[in-house]
Amino acid sequence: MSTPRQRYREQVRREIKQAALARIGEGEPLSLTAVARRLGMTGPALYKYFASRDELLAELVRDGLGELAAAVRAAAAPQGGPRERLHTLARAFYDWAVAHPGLFLLVSSAPTPAGAEEVLRPFLPVFAQGRPARAVDGLPGWAHVPGGDPAAALTGAVLVWTRLQGVLSVELRGPFAGIGAALLAAEIDALADTMGL
CATH class of the missing domain: 1.10.10 (Arc Repressor Mutant, subunit A)
Structure with missing residues (x-):
């Protein structure tokens, strides 16, 4: 106590x-x-x-990544097809970022966002069902998915991270605010096509 x-x-x-x-x-x-x-x-x-200021920033980034990971985990559901699950997870990521723009911008600009793998972990089983990617050397331990292709899982997870960063950059920073949801749907559909989902 x-x-x-x-x-x-x-x-x-x-x-x-x-x-x-x-x-x-x-x-x-x-x-x-x-x-x-x-x-x-x-x-x-x-x-x-x-x-120090850096200590405060590091703690804010850790907190933000923890909150974002929790929001994405809460949206993970085993039912539905991989494409539908991908949209649901991506939307949870997007919704959290839009609800916490300052914290998201801080997290996304962190030089080494330790904890990003926890945000991406719920995406791995979805992408592991997709088309196998080229062999990737030195896969991190968190990218391995039982019964799936870890290279496809890691490739998809990194691609979804970059695409979500782009969509949210347009929505939160750019002159195109307001089109993020439509852009998100288009980007996730294109990613699902690329990954064979």
């Missing part, structure tokens, strides 16, 4: 992360001093909770 001091510390850390995300969502650069000001704290006081 946690102590009152530990609970207070966790509460303040959550408030710092919320303030940082609000700043990012407003398109403002992230600085610990600005976040501290937003919370009525001094900059040095904030360093008791996060040692």
Whole structure:
């Protein structure tokens, strides 16, 4: 059981992360001093909770990837054909990103998004049913799917990641906001065709 001091510390850390995300969502650069000001704290006081801006950003990215992975996992269902399941998973990814644009943009711009494999894992069984891809050397352990082609699974998962990033970039950053859902459906259909689903 946690102590009152530990609970207070966790509460303040959550408030710092919320303030940082609000700043990012407003398109403002992230600085610990600005976040501290937003919370009525001094900059040095904030360093008791996060040692650096990079530590705060890394935690936000981990949190975001965890939330995104949970949203995609929740949409994974064994029923339906592979194409239908692919659309459902991609839509869950898209919906989460649109609901959390600042956090998604932060996650998608992270140099090494550790945890992306957890987001992609529910896609693997779908793509493993597709046309085998060329042999891929050095497949990561998370790409292996019982009863399926791991090369097809990994190829499809990486392709869906890149296509979703593109669709969401257009929807969240570009002058074409509002067409993301239609673009998503077209991209996922094209990917399903490519992968033989």
